[in-house]
Amino acid sequence: xxxxxxxxxxxxxxxxxxxxxxxxxxxxxxWIADTDFQCPQPVIDAMVAxxxxxxxxxxxxxxxxxxxxxxxxxxxxxxxxEAGWVEYTPAxxxxxxxxxxxxxxxxxxVLIQCPVYPPFHAAIxxxxxxxxxxxxxxxxxxxxxxxxxLEAKLKQPRTRLxxxxxxxxxxxxxxxxxxxxxxxxxxxxxxxLVVVDEIHQDIIYHGCRHYPFASLSDTNRDNxxxxxxxxxxxxxxxxxTGAVIIPDKAIRELFYECIVNHKSxxxxxxxxxxxxxxxxxxxxxxxxxxxYLEINLKCLMDFVEQHLPGIRVIKPQATYLIWLDxxxxxxxxxxxxxxxxxxxxxxxxxxxxxxxxxTGFMRMNIACPKATLEEGLRxxxxxxx
Numbered sequence: 480x481x482x483x484x485x486x487x488x489x490x491x492x493x494x495x496x497x498x499x500x501x502x503x504x505x506x507x508x509x510w511i512a513d514t515d516f517q518c519p520q521p522v523i524d525a526m527v528a529x530x531x532x533x534x535x536x537x538x539x540x541x542x543x544x545x546x547x548x549x550x551x552x553x554x555x556x557x558x559x560x561e562a563g564w565v566e567y568t569p570a571x572x573x574x575x576x577x578x579x580x581x582x583x584x585x586x587x588x589v590l591i592q593c594p595v596y597p598p599f600h601a602a603i604x605x606x607x608x609x610x611x612x613x614x615x616x617x618x619x620x621x622x623x624x625x626x627x628x629l630e631a632k633l634k635q636p637r638t639r640l641x642x643x644x645x646x647x648x649x650x651x652x653x654x655x656x657x658x659x660x661x662x663x664x665x666x667x668x669x670x671x672l673v674v675v676d677e678i679h680q681d682i683i684y685h686g687c688r689h690y691p692f693a694s695l696s697d698t699n700r701d702n703x704x705x706x707x708x709x710x711x712x713x714x715x716x717x718x719x720t721g722a723v724i725i726p727d728k729a730i731r732e733l734f735y736e737c738i739v740n741h742k743s744x745x746x747x748x749x750x751x752x753x754x755x756x757x758x759x760x761x762x763x764x765x766x767x768x769x770x771y772l773e774i775n776l777k778c779l780m781d782f783v784e785q786h787l788p789g790i791r792v793i794k795p796q797a798t799y800l801i802w803l804d805x806x807x808x809x810x811x812x813x814x815x816x817x818x819x820x821x822x823x824x825x826x827x828x829x830x831x832x833x834x835x836x837x838t839g840f841m842r843m844n845i846a847c848p849k850a851t852l853e854e855g856l857r858x859x860x861x862x863x864x
Contacts, residue, residue, distance in 0.1 A: 514846035519761040551758035558694035583639035594833035651795025663699035687796040720750030799846035806839035823862035
């Protein structure tokens with residue numbers, strides 16, 4: 480079996496890398512959701528071999544792509560996906576936008592659960608729809624769904640879609656089987672289509688489990704669009720390639736019509752290839768990644784507990800994006816961001832960008848070599864002295 484070196488430090492500055500080149504050289508970036516780990520060697524080898532061919536003309540829509548997505552769902556989660564349910568999309572957010580355009584009209588409502596990934600907000604507002612928020616509730620260090628509020632929002636006559644972030648970014652929640660079934664039943668009852676972003680499905684910590692939403696019942700299957708992408712697991716975000724899984728034929732055909740209307744059906748040679756290789760050859764990498772992230776998470780939690788009074792880690796069940804409760808520092812959001820960026824020289828994501836419930840919080844990415852994480856934590860400690 481191949482073994483990946485997650486301790487390896489690769490120079491990313493000067494490579495048009497958004498994570499690093501957005502900031503000055505004295506800023507340590509622990510923000511945007513890509514990792515500092517090289518891709519799996521089989522992906523690198525396949526990309527190099529394809530590049531050496533020397534001709535990069537139009538590709539056909541080969542079923543290898545569809546079968547690779549189906550293989551991963553079966554292999555990792557026990558979900559029997561038919562290759563015909565799968566369709567290429569240029570990443571997950573475009574897929575969500577296509578769903579919004581297809582299954583709602585301007586002025587309709589789209590439900591999200593804040594605090595949540597900022598592009599969800601933009602995808603709704605920028606397309607003339609209205610955000611309706613089922614606020615997640617923080618109790619005893621974990622986030623929960625207010626189901627009474629959820630149903631009240633779903634039954635509003637202009638609520639057409641629910642965009643479910645599963646696992647949830649940024650709060651790190653892995654929804655339970657019971658929660659997902661109840662969401663599915665309520666959405667079906669009120670004729671609300673569920674668009675599920677499962678991009679973080681592989682990043683699940685010990686003692687927790689990911690359940691593909693559409694795998695749990697006929698109701699969930701027939702009233703959902705599942706969005707997947709290997710980018711978070713295998714660090715391939717820059718190839719801009721994801722997929723949707725749509726079991727219901729009528730929903731699938733309407734969704735594909737929107738793809739055609741936006742001429743977004745053309746697949747890319749260097750986008751589909753890494754997905755196919757990652758999903759068929761690189762299970763070892765996903766397993767080793769999680770083992771490494773468990774170490775980094777323990778490092779973070781121990782350090783915060785011992786050295787960073789006023790900050791509390793919302794212990795994640797999933798994702799390598801850690802939600803830090805900084806309200807104990809007694810700072811305004813502006814001063815909190817200033818402390819971390821200007822004094823600690825560490826770039827995190829501003830919690831307020833995730834919507835209601837984000838004030839007083841920051842998001843930290845721990846998918847980096849342990850030495851990098853430790854350096855970031857030392858900087859924060861020194862800034863708080």
